[in-house]
Amino acid sequence: MIEISHLTRKFEHFTAVDDLSFTVAEGEVLGFLGPNGAGKSTTMKIITGFLAPSSGTVRVDGHDITENPMAVKALIGYLPEGAPSYPDMTVLEFLDFIAEIRGFSGQEKSRRIEQVINDVALGSVCEQSIDTLSKGFKRRVGLAQAILHDPKVLILDEPTDGLDPNQKHQVRQLIRNLAKDKIVIVSTHILEEVSAVCTRAIIIANGRIVADGSPQELEARAPTAAGLTEAPSAPGRLEAFFRSITEQGAL
Amino acid sequence: MGTTGIIFKRELAAYFSTPLAYVFIVIFLVMNGIATFDLGGFYQRGQADLQPFFNFHPWLYLFMIPALAMGLWADERKTGTIELLLTLPIQLHEAVIGKFLAAWVLSGCALALTFPIWLTVNYLGDPDNGVILAAYIGSWLMAGGFLAIGSCMSALTRNAVIAFILTAAICFLFVVSGSAIVMNAFTGWAPQTLIDAIATLSFLTHFEAISRGVLDIRDLLFFAAVIAAWLLASAVVIEIKKAN
Numbered sequence: 001m002i003e004i005s006h007l008t009r010k011f012e013h014f015t016a017v018d019d020l021s022f023t024v025a026e027g028e029v030l031g032f033l034g035p036n037g038a039g040k041s042t043t044m045k046i047i048t049g050f051l052a053p054s055s056g057t058v059r060v061d062g063h064d065i066t067e068n069p070m071a072v073k074a075l076i077g078y079l080p081e082g083a084p085s086y087p088d089m090t091v092l093e094f095l096d097f098i099a100e101i102r103g104f105s106g107q108e109k110s111r112r113i114e115q116v117i118n119d120v121a122l123g124s125v126c127e128q129s130i131d132t133l134s135k136g137f138k139r140r141v142g143l144a145q146a147i148l149h150d151p152k153v154l155i156l157d158e159p160t161d162g163l164d165p166n167q168k169h170q171v172r173q174l175i176r177n178l179a180k181d182k183i184v185i186v187s188t189h190i191l192e193e194v195s196a197v198c199t200r201a202i203i204i205a206n207g208r209i210v211a212d213g214s215p216q217e218l219e220a221r222a223p224t225a226a227g228l229t230e231a232p233s234a235p236g237r238l239e240a241f242f243r244s245i246t247e248q249g250a251l
Numbered sequence: 252m253g254t255t256g257i258i259f260k261r262e263l264a265a266y267f268s269t270p271l272a273y274v275f276i277v278i279f280l281v282m283n284g285i286a287t288f289d290l291g292g293f294y295q296r297g298q299a300d301l302q303p304f305f306n307f308h309p310w311l312y313l314f315m316i317p318a319l320a321m322g323l324w325a326d327e328r329k330t331g332t333i334e335l336l337l338t339l340p341i342q343l344h345e346a347v348i349g350k351f352l353a354a355w356v357l358s359g360c361a362l363a364l365t366f367p368i369w370l371t372v373n374y375l376g377d378p379d380n381g382v383i384l385a386a387y388i389g390s391w392l393m394a395g396g397f398l399a400i401g402s403c404m405s406a407l408t409r410n411a412v413i414a415f416i417l418t419a420a421i422c423f424l425f426v427v428s429g430s431a432i433v434m435n436a437f438t439g440w441a442p443q444t445l446i447d448a449i450a451t452l453s454f455l456t457h458f459e460a461i462s463r464g465v466l467d468i469r470d471l472l473f474f475a476a477v478i479a480a481w482l483l484a485s486a487v488v489i490e491i492k493k494a495n
Binding site: 084085087093098 | 254261265269330334335340
């Protein structure tokens with residue numbers, strides 16, 4: 001269970017996250033939507049303990065992120081935006097490093113590394129250094145390090161950004177398979193992704209929640225006179241709704 | 252193995268997985284050779300000691316150590332891996348110390364590989380090996396001081412070249428702070444206690460004391476304090492700057 005209560009993060013000149021409150025329960029796949037600069041990444045950085053909140057609290061499984069960051073970090077698997085990893089290491093070396101930091105050793109370590117390499121299909125490149133890999137493989141390396149310790153909470157910042165349609169499909173498949181008894185928070189710009197993998201979507205703009213519901217509910221709230229002559233598909237309706245509520249906020 | 256150890260191991264391996272470690276060691280050895288035998292007049296002096304070798308170290312470190320330290324944090328910020336590293340279940344100080352130790356051990360390896368000079372002086376004469384050992388320890392401690400400064404400067408920026416220049420500049424101030432260049436600027440108007448305080452910050456004074464074979468606890472503590480203070484400053488800077 002993730003409980004976020006009155007979370008605010010101010011930077012020098014603006015408020016990135018403004019009094020955000022929501023909870024996510026086990027089994028939910030939460031799609032985090034919003035225009036660029038809406039505060040999606042900042043919220044994720046606070047939940048994962050990278051940034052400190054200006055005010056408000058984040059509790060993951062009962063642990064407060066500011067009081068007990070180590071316990072929270074141990075529960076979370078995190079794919080930061082752009083899937084950063086150490087370019088001079090090979091895939092195996094990198095996963096070995098992550099596994100050791102996560103406290104695995106010996107056979108258990110080898111078993112886990114082998115399993116994530118299978119899960120995200122990295123077998124063919126595991127001896128290559130990461131900077132020689134394609135974007136899709138780099139993204140998969142980032143996913144592999146995030147799921148290596150079978151975390152209760154998975155936080156993925158734009159996991160399919162820049163991937164080709166096949167790779168997007170694979171990543172979504174993977175998220176669906178992982179989601180069963182976990183909490184997954186996925187940020188994305190791609191609205192069809194929300195319909196495809198999420199059980200719930202939150203749309204934020206200017207650091208505030210402007211909509212919260214299942215993808216179907218949000219689609220149903222799309223304005224009927226959105227300038228469309230034909231009946232739009234489900235993602236199309238979601239997009240119409242997204243635009244209707246976030247563009248108002250921007251103007 | 253503790254978390255610090257895991258980070259240390261990764262960082263050290265990273266130095267050796269790029270040409271950086273080899274380039275550093277080779278240049279360090281070549282420069283030491285030139286300094287000792289050509290500039291230092293090792294043979295002409297006709298004395299069985301390594302003074303010309305060690306006297307050159309502060310100046311050699313001045314431009315070699317920033318090269319080792321510049322990427323420590325600047326590269327993490329540039330590639331975004333800082334976000335990965337600091338959301339793993341580790342404490343910030345473990346990352347700061349692990350990275351510092353990796354660079355310090357690498358500089359220690361380079362220093363240890365100067366042993367042929369020690370063999371040479373023992374072959375040619377009968378030097379005081381206690382003094383030489385003390386000087387090696389002093390040199391390594393001084394390298395640690397430079398590296399800790401470099402760690403902090405690297406945390407200030409995402410640009411490794413800027414980190415290099417800042418490190419070299421600050422290290423230069425610490426090297427010369429006891430010398431006439433700096434002292435002349437203060438004498439006449441500054442109170443004597445301030446002048447004394449600045450003079451005691453000099454790397455050169457403390458290093459020279461150790462390299463004469465006097466392992467005074469105050470000189471050792473000086474370098475330990477410099478390393479601790481700058482590593483603490485690194486952690487503070489990382490904490491403040493990571494949001495940008």
